[in-house]
Amino acid sequence: MSSARATIETDVCVVGAGAGGAVAAAELAEGGAKVVVLEQGPHHDADGFSARPVEMMARLYRDGGQGMTLGSPPILLPLGRGLGGTTLVNSGTCFRTPAAVLERWQREYGLRELSADVLDPCFERVEGALSVAAVTPELAGANAAVARRGAEALGWSHGYLRRNARGCVGSGVCAFGCPTSAKQHTGITYIPRAKDAGAKIITGADVRRVLVRNGRARGVEVRLQGGRHTLVNASEVIVAAGTIHTPLLLQRSGLGGDSGQLGHNLALHPATAAFARMEEVVDMARGVPQSFYVDEFADEGIMFEGVAGPPSYVAMSLPLTGARHAEAMADYRHLALFGLMVSDSSRGSVRSLAGRPLIHYDLVEADLARFRAGLARLRELFGAAGAREVHLPLPHGVVPERARARDLKLMGFHPLGTARADARATHGVVDGDLRLHGVQGVHVADGSVVPSSLGVNPQMTIMALATRLAYHLLDRPCPS
Numbered sequence: 098m099s100s101a102r103a104t105i106e107t108d109v110c111v112v113g114a115g116a117g118g119a120v121a122a123a124e125l126a127e128g129g130a131k132v133v134v135l136e137q138g139p140h141h142d143a144d145g146f147s148a149r150p151v152e153m154m155a156r157l158y159r160d161g162g163q164g165m166t167l168g169s170p171p172i173l174l175p176l177g178r179g180l181g182g183t184t185l186v187n188s189g190t191c192f193r194t195p196a197a198v199l200e201r202w203q204r205e206y207g208l209r210e211l212s213a214d215v216l217d218p219c220f221e222r223v224e225g226a227l228s229v230a231a232v233t234p235e236l237a238g239a240n241a242a243v244a245r246r247g248a249e250a251l252g253w254s255h256g257y258l259r260r261n262a263r264g265c266v267g268s269g270v271c272a273f274g275c276p277t278s279a280k281q282h283t284g285i286t287y288i289p290r291a292k293d294a295g296a297k298i299i300t301g302a303d304v305r306r307v308l309v310r311n312g313r314a315r316g317v318e319v320r321l322q323g324g325r326h327t328l329v330n331a332s333e334v335i336v337a338a339g340t341i342h343t344p345l346l347l348q349r350s351g352l353g354g355d356s357g358q359l360g361h362n363l364a365l366h367p368a369t370a371a372f373a374r375m376e377e378v379v380d381m382a383r384g385v386p387q388s389f390y391v392d393e394f395a396d397e398g399i400m401f402e403g404v405a406g407p408p409s410y411v412a413m414s415l416p417l418t419g420a421r422h423a424e425a426m427a428d429y430r431h432l433a434l435f436g437l438m439v440s441d442s443s444r445g446s447v448r449s450l451a452g453r454p455l456i457h458y459d460l461v462e463a464d465l466a467r468f469r470a471g472l473a474r475l476r477e478l479f480g481a482a483g484a485r486e487v488h489l490p491l492p493h494g495v496v497p498e499r500a501r502a503r504d505l506k507l508m509g510f511h512p513l514g515t516a517r518a519d520a521r522a523t524h525g526v527v528d529g530d531l532r533l534h535g536v537q538g539v540h541v542a543d544g545s546v547v548p549s550s551l552g553v554n555p556q557m558t559i560m561a562l563a564t565r566l567a568y569h570l571l572d573r574p575c576p577s
């Protein structure tokens with residue numbers, strides 16, 4: 098390091114203040130550890146949240162939310178950046194890790210430390226801290242009522258989603274910064290708790306390398322705002338830079354590469370959405386955008402969840418062009434929207450190209466089949482709800498049954514798995530305690546350790562794992 102001028106001393110250095118990093122930092126600081134949190138992005142103040150999608154995406158998302166994968170099809174991969182990380186811009190849906198997934202982790206990855214018995218108190222603790230509760234039908238709004246009517250008519254399993262919100266007024270812009278701070282993202286919950294417990298929170302801090310000497314963590318090298326480099330000396334380093342950036346940081350630190358798994362096993366839960374024109378007024382922007390789910394086909398890896406947005410968002414997403422687009426937009430108040438997410442078998446990879454992530458991901462045949470079936474069922478759902486027209490996200494004239502991968506318009510909201518946990522050092526990057534194989538004192542606590550697709554939204558899984566890690570390091574059981 099050429100220009101180091103100062104050194105910060107601490108017990109634990111946490112890299113990244115999103116779902117995993119913020120939770121680990123608060124629990125450790127409250128448990129008595131001296132903690133420093135280094136977050137590359139800024140602190141975002143809700144007073145400046147305008148609810149205008151384009152403006153807010155430029156401010157809250159990394160690269161304005163325009164990150165893409167290479168492959169067939171290319172997939173838009175938005176990430177948050179700042180205190181709260183991606184929880185700042187997420188929809189607030191809260192699912193625990195399904196029991197079948199935890200059993201699979203034991204069976205296939207030997208992760209005995211991450212059993213339901215161990216994680217249950219951690220889930221309870223996170224849910225309590227974030228006021229997790231089911232959305233009420235009133236707050237869910239008319240967009241959810243459309244999906245509910247369709248699911249009831251078809252006899253499909255469904256329900257209102259659980260969310261981390263308190264005092265939500267249903268303003269419909271969760272993905273663009275909650276203007277009322279109702280959404281309990283980690284930037285306004287765990288980060289203030291960490292600070293109150295004495296943690297030092299540094300924003301604009303780009304961690305360049307994790308430093309290890311003689312197989313033990315020594316700290317990190319960080320570039321601060323203005324370009325000054327500093328060392329943070331710490332005997333424990335928790336890397337929580339997220340699924341895309343954690344492997345890059347470990348790679349440039351010369352760590353985690355022994356198994357050949359670092360940067361691989363990338364799952365995305367690829368997703369898409371369909372529109373319908375209804376007889377009734379829907380006004381989809383009124384109410385909680387992601388408030389309702391249909392899980393009838395969850396065992397097949399197909400999950401439907403609500404999504405909605407104001408007119409400017411809908412104008413960008415409507416799969417129509419020219420006069421048909423203009424006509425549908427003129428009828429915005431009658432448009433309904435619902436999402437489809439696939440629990441993927443496809444796996445991609447991330448590596449660094451000139452310091453930036455280069456992400457490859459090709460959709461395999463099994464996932465393409467899930468999208469074909471899922472889109473056909475979305476059409477059926479809207480039909481059963483009485484839709485006048487359904488607009489699937491496919492090129493004009495292409496029916497779901499014959500869609501090719503390149504016909505799909507996909508987004509990935511849940512990148513996971515690029516530093517996966519596996520008890521065997523030959524198969525994973527971290528062990529069941531989320532410790533880097535072969536290195537003392539370096540742990541990972543973010544989506545990258547999640548070894549498989551979950552089939553449900555991942556923030557609770559990541560937060561519960563971070564809670565479990567904190568109590569493991571404090572050497573005491575997690576209180577529920």
Ligand SMILES: Cc1cc2nc3c(=O)[nH]c(=O)nc-3n(C[C@H](O)[C@H](O)[C@H](O)COP(=O)(O)OP(=O)(O)OC[C@H]3O[C@@H](n4cnc5c(N)ncnc54)[C@H](O)[C@@H]3O)c2cc1C
Pocket residue numbers: 112113114115116117118135136137138175176177178179180181182183184186187188189190191192272302303304305337338339340342343346387510511512542543544545554555556557559
């Ligand atoms: C639009 C959208 C909606 C979503 N909705 C839901 C939902 O409803 N429910 C759900 O469960 N999940 C949802 N998710 C996903 C969920 O928010 C993420 O899975 C979760 O936040 C990931 O947590 P993480 O700790 O891995 O990373 P993040 O939360 O992304 O945090 C990583 C942090 O590390 C920082 N960082 C990166 N590199 C460095 C570095 N070198 N130095 C310092 N800091 C660094 C980043 O700036 C970032 O703040 C959604 C995601 C999106 C994009």
Ligand code: SF4
Pocket residue numbers: 189262264265266267268269270271272274275276277278279280384385386
């Ligand atoms: S719907 Fe609720 S949680 Fe979402 S932005 Fe509006 S007030 Fe915040």
